[in-house]
Amino acid sequence: GEDVEQSLFLSVREGDSSVINCTYTDSSSTYLYWYKQEPGAGLQLLTYIFSNMDMKQDQRLTVLLNKKDKHLSLRIADTQTGDSAIYFCAETLTGTASKLTFGTGTRLQVTL
Amino acid sequence: NAGVTQTPKFQVLKTGQSMTLQCAQDMNHNSMYWYRQDPGMGLRLIYYSASEGTTDKGEVPNGYNVSRLNKREFSLRLESAAPSQTSVYFCASTTGVGQPQHFGDGTRLSIL
Numbered sequence: 001g002e003d004v005e006q007s008l009f010l011s012v013r014e015g016d017s018s019v020i021n022c023t024y025t026d027s028s029s030t031y032l033y034w035y036k037q038e039p040g041a042g043l044q045l046l047t048y049i050f051s052n053m054d055m056k057q058d059q060r061l062t063v064l065l066n067k068k069d070k071h072l073s074l075r076i077a078d079t080q081t082g083d084s085a086i087y088f089c090a091e092t093l094t095g096t097a098s099k100l101t102f103g104t105g106t107r108l109q110v111t112l
Numbered sequence: 113n114a115g116v117t118q119t120p121k122f123q124v125l126k127t128g129q130s131m132t133l134q135c136a137q138d139m140n141h142n143s144m145y146w147y148r149q150d151p152g153m154g155l156r157l158i159y160y161s162a163s164e165g166t167t168d169k170g171e172v173p174n175g176y177n178v179s180r181l182n183k184r185e186f187s188l189r190l191e192s193a194a195p196s197q198t199s200v201y202f203c204a205s206t207t208g209v210g211q212p213q214h215f216g217d218g219t220r221l222s223i224l
Contacts, residue, residue: 031210042202043155043215050210088154098143098206099170100213102154
């Protein structure tokens, strides 16, 4: 079945890099997504990667995908206080009408 | 650009009351989705509409009904609200397979 897991909490100092990890169980994933949610707000798409890719970079964000281990990570370079939020990874599976299965979210706290 | 618009933003109901949550998108997207978000559980799919004229159950459909009124609008109805349906409800839309979902700002619903 579908299962997406994330650690619940990560604390980093401003200026350091943050790495948020995600594991998934279904090998028929087609796309994997990272969303950001600030308090009281909706979900903002950060980036996404097709499952036949290993890496995608977009400014301060780097996504790494290890298909063998079913492991996805999001690296945020030079983390800022404005990056404090909950980060969700999500997957869609082949033939599922683009339905998303979400992880439980990782709360990123950025300290001065 | 409005994107995905949800109304109302907040609502308090008594147990047994009914209400309809509204969602509209102006991006000409084919597929629309309703999720609920509960603490520590990420987002779970309630119902979705892969295209105009079709609706299907998601992971947690019990106690809900939906209507895809036209291509733009997808409503979620609670016929007899229960305290277990206290949650934040998000509507999302996408053009189709592989394309990311875009989310509304959510409706915060409390049932007493």
